[in-house]
Amino acid sequence: MELHQLRCFVMVAEELHFGRAAKRLFMTQPPLSRQIQMLERSLGVTLLERSNRNVQLTVAGQHFLRDARHVLAYTEQAATAARRLARGEAGQLLLGFTAVSGYNLIPGLLGHAAHLLPDVGFELHEMVSGAQTEALAASMIDVGFVRR
Numbered sequence: 001m002e003l004h005q006l007r008c009f010v011m012v013a014e015e016l017h018f019g020r021a022a023k024r025l026f027m028t029q030p031p032l033s034r035q036i037q038m039l040e041r042s043l044g045v046t047l048l049e050r051s052n053r054n055v056q057l058t059v060a061g062q063h064f065l066r067d068a069r070h071v072l073a074y075t076e077q078a079a080t081a082a083r084r085l086a087r088g089e090a091g092q093l094l095l096g097f098t099a100v101s102g103y104n105l106i107p108g109l110l111g112h113a114a115h116l117l118p119d120v121g122f123e124l125h126e127m128v129s130g131a132q133t134e135a136l137a138a139s140m141i142d143v144g145f146v147r148r
Helices: 003-015 018-024 029-043 059-086 099-104 106-116 129-137
Strands: 048-050 055-057 090-097 119-126 143-145
Touching (some): 090 129, 099 106, 106 119
Parallel strands (some): 090 119
């Protein structure tokens, strides 16, 4: 079973018409029919009752449609989460700071950052400037606020 087959099935189930579903999927009807047949064969279940005039979901098809929609939605959520992590919009940011910057700079900065990046967690490490430089070089922190 492949995600493409699930997308094809969901589209046919929504349209109850192979031609319209194929058009929405930007493909022709024969490959769409093959995808549905391959899906049904892999499951060992008939999902759609076909006649010359209409297409209907079987009972198994109705239940499978609900689950297929969940799988596709979850897959899209996982892909979105991965892209957001790659762009730095989610995840964990390790911050080094000196005691002085901790009182003056960090509270306002974190409040602003938390508003802009709600899915980023901040882990704070108080350390002297020299230790921050070493921690940055060793990738133990992502950002350092040092005193000059």
